[in-house]
Amino acid sequence: MTSATDPGLDLSGWLARIQQLHPNEIDMGLERLAVVAGRLGLKTALAGNPLVITVTGTNGKGSHVAVIDAVLRAAGKRVGSYTSPHLLHYNERICVQGEPVADALIVQAFAAIEQARGDVSLTYFEFGTLAALLIFQEAGLDVLVLEVGLGGRLDAVNIMDADIAVVTSIGLDHQEWLGDTREAIAMEKAGIFRQGKPVVCSESDPPATLLLAASTLACPVYRAGRDFIATPSLVDDSWHWRGRQRPSSDAEQPRQLTVADLPPAMLAPGNIAGALQAVCLTGLIPSEQWLRAQLPQILSTLVLPGRQQWFMPPRFKVPLVMDVAHNPQAAQALAAAIQRQRQHLLLASGRIGSVRVVVAMMADKDHAGFYQALENQADFWYIAHFDLPRCLPAETLAERFHQFGAAPRKMAASSPFATVGEALAAACSDAVDGDIIVVTGSFITVSDAMSSISG
Structure with missing residues (x-):
C-alpha cells in the first residue's frame, strides 16, 4: 500500500x-x-x-x-x-x-x-x-x-x-x-x-x-x-x-x-x-x-464491550449493564438478562430493588416495540439525548413513552436529560442497594456513557 x-x-x-x-x-x-x-x-x-x-x-x-x-x-x-x-x-x-x-x-x-x-x-x-x-x-x-x-x-x-x-x-x-x-x-x-x-x-x-x-x-x-x-x-x-x-x-x-x-x-x-x-x-x-x-x-475470558456488558461493585455501587440494543428483538434479550440478574440479587440479598434505565435512541427505530420489550423490567426511565442529527429528541422520546403507557412516576426527572452522561450520573446518584442500572438504546448511547465514566 x-x-x-x-x-x-x-x-x-x-x-x-x-x-x-x-x-x-x-x-x-x-x-x-x-x-x-x-x-x-x-x-x-x-x-x-x-x-x-x-x-x-x-x-x-x-x-x-x-x-x-x-x-x-x-x-x-x-x-x-x-x-x-x-x-x-x-x-x-x-x-x-x-x-x-x-x-x-x-x-x-x-x-x-x-x-x-x-x-x-x-x-x-x-x-x-x-x-x-x-x-x-x-x-x-x-x-x-x-x-x-x-x-x-x-x-x-x-x-x-x-x-x-x-x-x-x-x-x-x-x-x-x-x-x-x-x-x-x-x-x-x-x-x-x-x-x-x-x-x-x-x-x-x-x-x-x-x-x-x-x-x-x-x-x-x-x-x-x-x-x-x-x-x-x-x-x-x-x-x-x-x-x-x-x-x-x-x-x-x-x-x-x-x-x-x-x-x-x-x-x-x-x-x-x-x-x-x-x-x-x-x-x-x-x-x-x-x-x-x-x-x-x-x-x-471473552467480553464484547457494550453487549450486555456488566459492571459490578465496587466499581459502581450497584450492578450496571451497558447494551447497544436498539430494536425490539435485542431489547427482549436484554430484558431476559435483567430478569436473571434480578433473580440473582433476590437470592443473594432477599430483596428486589429498582431497575433504572438510561435510554437515548435514533429517530428511525421502533420505539414502541423497544419500550414494550423492556417495560416490565424498567422501574424508572432516565431519558436522554446524544449529539447526532439522527437522534430522536429526548422530549419526543419521553412523550412517546408516555403514549406507550409509561406512568409519570416512572420518569426519573421532570424533564429529560441533555446528555447521556447526565442521565447516567443521576441514575447512579438515585440508586440504592439492590438496584440495577441499565444503559441502552443505541451504540451512541453506550459510547457516550462509556466516555462519561472513563473521563
Whole structure:
C-alpha cells in the first residue's frame, strides 16, 4: 500500500473529511466501490486464501465475529476482523490478531483510497471498508471475518466473496432500506451467499426466502436447532454445544461434534453456538479434542464491550449493564438478562430493588416495540439525548413513552436529560442497594456513557 499521504491530516482529520464527501450517509450499491477497488488492486475473489467469513443479521453480528476471531486465533491462525460501528475509537473497527490497527495504517489507507477514487464519490462506510481490506491485504492473514454494515446484498462488505456466510438473526430493522417483512429482509441478507458455499443460520426458523436463496445457489445450510445447538445443563449453570464438522468431501456427511460442560459465558450461548458452527466449517481447528480442551478458557475470558456488558461493585455501587440494543428483538434479550440478574440479587440479598434505565435512541427505530420489550423490567426511565442529527429528541422520546403507557412516576426527572452522561450520573446518584442500572438504546448511547465514566 503506497500513497502520497497528506501530512496535515491525522486520523480524526481524515474521518471528518470522509464524512463530508458523499451527499448521503447511506447509498446502497456496489458499483462505485468496485471501480475504486479495481483501481486499488484489491482482490475480491480470494478462493480461500485467505478464507473469508461474512457475517450478517439484525442482532448478534458482533458476538459472532468476536467468537470466530477468538477461537481461530487460539488455533494459531492469523485473523483480521472488520466490524461497525465503533464505541470509543474508530480503530476498533479494523483489528488484526485481536488488536485495533494503528492510526498510521488507517491514514495511509485513506490517502491511497482518496488518490485512487478520482471523481468517484464514496460514503463514510465505503471508505472504511476499503481501508480495512487494503490493510488486511498486506497483513498476511489466514482468515478475514467481515461484519456487514446494513443488509447484505448491496453492503460494501459484499464486494468480497464469502467462503462461509453467517446469518445471525432476521428481525425488523432498517425497513426503509431492506423491506418491511422478515421475508424481504432475509432476501437482502442472503445476498452474501455464494455458489456452493456453506451458510450458517443462527435462527431455528428462518424465513422461507432465505432457504430458497441458499437452495438456488446449492449452498449447504447449517441451521440452529437442527445442525447445531446450545443446551443448558439440568444440574448446574454450565451448558453444552453440539454442532457439525466440515465434511472432507461432497460425498461425506458432516460428522457431529459435542463439547460438554462449558462454563457460563459473557455472550449469549445462541450466538456462541452459531459462531462455533462457522468455525468448525473452516477446517482450521486442529481437532475435536483441541476444541474441547481450549474452548472453556477461550469463552470464559471473552467480553464484547457494550453487549450486555456488566459492571459490578465496587466499581459502581450497584450492578450496571451497558447494551447497544436498539430494536425490539435485542431489547427482549436484554430484558431476559435483567430478569436473571434480578433473580440473582433476590437470592443473594432477599430483596428486589429498582431497575433504572438510561435510554437515548435514533429517530428511525421502533420505539414502541423497544419500550414494550423492556417495560416490565424498567422501574424508572432516565431519558436522554446524544449529539447526532439522527437522534430522536429526548422530549419526543419521553412523550412517546408516555403514549406507550409509561406512568409519570416512572420518569426519573421532570424533564429529560441533555446528555447521556447526565442521565447516567443521576441514575447512579438515585440508586440504592439492590438496584440495577441499565444503559441502552443505541451504540451512541453506550459510547457516550462509556466516555462519561472513563473521563
